[in-house]
Amino acid sequence: MASDRIFGLVCLTISLLYIAASFQIRTSFLSDPVGPKSFPIMIGVVAAICSAIILAKPDPDPAWPKAKIFGALAVAVIALIAYSYLLKPLGFLIPTAIVAGILSFQISPKKINAIGAGLGLSIGLYFIFKFALGLSLVGFGKPLLAALSLSI
Amino acid sequence: METIANLALGFSIALSPYTLFLAVVGCFLGTIIGALPGLGPSNGVAILIPLTFTLGLDATSALVLMTSVYYGAMYGGRISSILLNIPGDEPALMTTLDGYPMAKKGQAGEALVLSGVASFFGALFATIGLIILAPLLAKVAYLFGPAEYFALYLLAFCTLGGMASNNQAKAALAACIGLAIAMIGLDNSSGLPRLTGNNLHLMDGVDFLVAIVGLFAITEVFFFIESHGKDSAIGVKLGKVTIPFKMIADSGWTMLRSSVIGFFAGVLPGAGASLGSFMAYMAEKAVNKDQDSFGKGNPRGVAAPEAGNNAAAGGALVPMLTLGVPGSGTTAVLLALLMTLNITPGPTLFADRPEVVWGLIASLLIANFVLLIMNVPMVKIFVYVLQVPAWVLLPGVTMVSFVGIYSLSGSYFDLLLMVAFGALGYFLRKLDVPTVPIILGILLGNQMENALRRGMVLSDGDWTFLFSSPIAIGLWIAAIGGFVAPMFLRNLLKKPQGHTTETDLTD
Structure with a gap:
């Protein structure tokens, strides 16, 4: 019950903001009868109605995982966000080994398996992508190599 | 006659060694x-699309490869339905009902061969x-x-949404989320930015591939973290595989029967393979006299859903190719490929x-025979x-997804967006909000508005x-019917799923 009420409320707020934002869309003088505003506003209105229905008639709560699992999910999300930022500067090999290892550990908490999965996936996928499929994948990023050569 | 000439054209393309090679690789993958x-099928095809695009395959080759993967x-x-009692994908759910009991009786090999032949029959x-x-x-x-196209898009949202969720409000909300995301970016008639929040990364809109890979592949990873990979237990061992001619x-x-039912279920926009296999199974159960043996390892209960699901998979290509309206989650992904x-x-x-259409159709025919060989004599490899x-x-799936999306744009922003879609997908699926209408909304939003x-x-x-033409009015009526009818049919439709959870508990 509570989950759907929160969800409905969040969606209702976003729908109303979306409608407000849609009214702000700039129109050019060369416009068709509908214009660029109407369709987004229609979508926003339908979404607001649906959110209100969900808010008023909530379904039973789903089985949410325990706090510990939410922690594991948060770790995975943070690792993936970090991966998004680091893929370019550090290249493919090092971030992939670390992030694949972290994900593996979150799925099955065995250290040796996770390290093996990380290293194996990083090196294995690199060879598949680079040599079998011919993608232009950078093993070690230029900024990383530059930083290393400076420190030596 | 025209059809035969077209097919000949198709085969002249599909039988080139390179295309044939791609079809075999696609079938195997x-x-x-x-x-x-x-x-x-949907997240598998989704993570492969960016890669095919980066490999620089031409249109026909890419389509042949991906539809072979789809089939x-x-x-x-x-x-995995038969051996592990875990459906490898959603449409295979019905196959667990009789497939796993057959495997437990020591007939795993027979069940695999029979279902392989049924799949071939349905797909052909x-x-x-x-x-x-x-x-x-x-x-x-x-x-x-x-006017007709607008009503048709609406029909796709209504039927797909109506079938996909237990709660119509949530299904409609999902479609709105997708449509709302599609509006972001430059307006195609005035050329002015819309709803971008002045973020330069959003000027081109949200790439539907980013959304698809995020919602399908990354979300799945989160679900596996939640379940701690418990589902990956090893089930029944497979003995010697013999061909049970009599059973076939x-x-x-x-x-x-199942192929006919499945095909038409697939052609209906929004229905797709899951409904095809479900209807085929229920029809088969109704027709047969020995209803009690269903669910306990009746070979017909294995053949029916597999023929139905593969026939529906082929049927779903009809509206996708002719109208540009996908009939299921996976065909939505194939539409994204197109x-x-x-x-x-x-x-x-x-x-x-x-050359694209008929090359594709000819390679589907070839893929079927390749798949029959792979799935009957060579089934052990896949075990x-x-x-x-x-x-x-x-x-591994996550890393392939990242490389695929990264190689499309080279932008960290798309990767972040993909992670965001993954997290969003997790919460939405937890709350029983279907994610396929979101994909459909992002794919079709701009066309619907146009x-x-x-x-x-x-x-x-x-x-x-x-509402000015009979076709448009018919589509509107069908759309409303498709959205409202599942509310009344729900009790009927949901029964077998309750049944599977029961068997899960007793096993």
């Missing part, structure tokens, strides 16, 4: 993708149906103007790019694949134009 729990995944889903039937029906539907589609012969009529390749599906595709543990598979705006230009702003 597809069967693996289908067999692995956690990788289904292959439909075959492969049954392997559907491909022939596609050859006959698609050109006819393409001719009808020429009559469609903006006994199920001949079953396969035919759009990435700059191919506009619809009636004009048959006239303008016959080994099932032993890949979740803690290697899911990180249809509306073109229609209003033609009618000079008169809204009654939307």
Whole structure:
């Protein structure tokens, strides 16, 4: 019950903001009868109605995982966000080994398996992508190599 | 005669060694993708699209490869259903009902062969149906103007949403989320930015591939973290595989009936393979006298859903190719592939790019025979694949997704967006909000709006134009019916799923 009420409320707020934002869309003088505003506003209105229905008639709560699992999910999300930022500067090999290892550990908490999965996936996928499929994948990023050569 | 000439053209393309090679690779990959729990046809095809695009395959080759993967995944889903009692993908759910009991009785090999043959039968039937029906539907589609297209898109949202969720409000909300995301970016008629929040990364809009890979592949990883990969248990061991000729012969009529039902379920926009296999199973159960043996390892209960699901997979290609409206989650992903390749599906595709359509159809026919060989005599190879543990598979899927999306744009922003879609997908699926309508919304949003705006230009702003033709009115009625009917049919439709959870508990 509570989950759907929160969800409905969040969606209702976003729908109303979306409608407000849609009214702000700039129109050019060369416009068709509908214009660029109407369709987004229609979508926003339908979404607001649906959110209100969900808010008023909530379904039973789903089985949410325990706090510990939410922690594991948060770790995975943070690792993936970090991966998004680091893929370019550090290249493919090092971030992939670390992030694949972290994900593996979150799925099955065995250290040796996770390290093996990380290293194996990083090196294995690199060879598949680079040599079998011919993608232009950078093993070690230029900024990383530059930083290393400076420190030596 | 025209059809035969077209097919000859198709075979001249599909039988080139390179295309043939791609079809074989696609079938192999597809069967693996289908067999692995956690990788289904929609997320499997989704993570491969960016890669095919980066490899620089031309339109026909890319389509041949991906539809082979699609067909292959439909075959492969049954392997884990039968051996592990875990559907490898959603449409294979019904196969667990009788497939796993058969495997427990020591008939795993027979069940795999029978379901492989049933899959072949269903897929072949559907491909022939596609050859006959698609050109006819393409001719009808020429009559469609903006008003009809607008109603058609609405129909797709209504039926897909109506079937996908237990709560119509949530299904409709999902479609709105997708449409709302599609509006972001430059407006195609005025050229002015809309709803971008002045973020330069959003000027081109949200790439639908980013959304698809995020919602399908990354979300799946989160679900595996939640379940700690518990589902990856090893089930029944597979003994010697023999071909049960009598069992196959006994199920001949079953396969035919199920293929017909599955094909038409697939052609309906929004229904897709899951409904096809479900309806085929229920019909088979109703027709047979020994109803009690269903659910306890009746071979017909294995043949029916597999023929139905593969026939529906082929049937779902009909509206996708002729109207540009996908009939299921996976065909939505295939539509994304077509759009990435700059191919506009619809009636004009048959006239303008016959080599694409007929090359595709011919390679589907070839893929079927390749898949029959792979899935009957060579099925043991795929059984080994099932032993890949979740803690290697899911990180691997994630890394492939990242490389795929990164190689498309080289932008960290798209990767962040993909992670955001993954997290969003997790919460939405937890709350029983279906994610397929979101994908459909992002894919079709701009076209739906364009249809509306073109229609209003033609009618000079008169809204009654939307209901001005018999076809449009028929589509509106079907859309409303498709959205409302599941509310009443729900009790009927939900029963077998309750049944599976019961068997899960007792096992």
